[in-house]
Amino acid sequence: MKNSIRVERARLRISQQELADAICVTRQTIYAIENDKFIPSTELALRMSAYFGKTVNDLFSL
């Protein structure tokens, strides 16, 4: 599964740590998601989409 978390993060100019703090996860989790090493749960995907103001489909694609 591909995702555009890194792109969205760059758009908002925030670090992995800042994003991790905002959605209550660790920095490793953001790193693992961005590098396709971990697929987040529906809940985490929804929290990310709410944070970036995008739909889950915009952030994640097959």
Add this chain to the structure above:
Amino acid sequence: MRKTKAMNKTTYLLPHSFQRIGWALLIACPVLLGLVLLVFNGIKLIPQSYSHFGTLVLYIAASLSALFVGLSEEKQEDEFIQSLRLRSIANTAWICFILMIVSAMAVDICQAFGISGTNALRYCYRVFDSIIFAFFLYIVIFRFRLYKYRKEAGNEE
């Protein structure tokens, strides 16, 4: 963002403070082992009758330290760390079963062909068979994975 109820679903884990107690016990174990060995080697610092008690205390301390370190939450426990736990448990199960089967076969082969070292292999079989060994192996695998991801994530901006 507020933590929802679903985010706090790690009720089977002990609070993070138990991890410190576990590490302290783990550090105390070699000291205790040294004391027990001193007694068994004949340097009688404490009466011989306490040596069995010492071994028992060592066993309990090792078990508790493994339990506390292995089954307590990280400072920030999330679903990725839980997935690392699950993967580490699966790896531990595979390694333990393989070691157990190989050592059991090695014991039987040594016995059948009269090769020396059966007792040592039997000891290995007992070690691999124990839950404490599995727990320590799980801790090593899980900690290594966590360290690896922390290091890799640290290199990114």
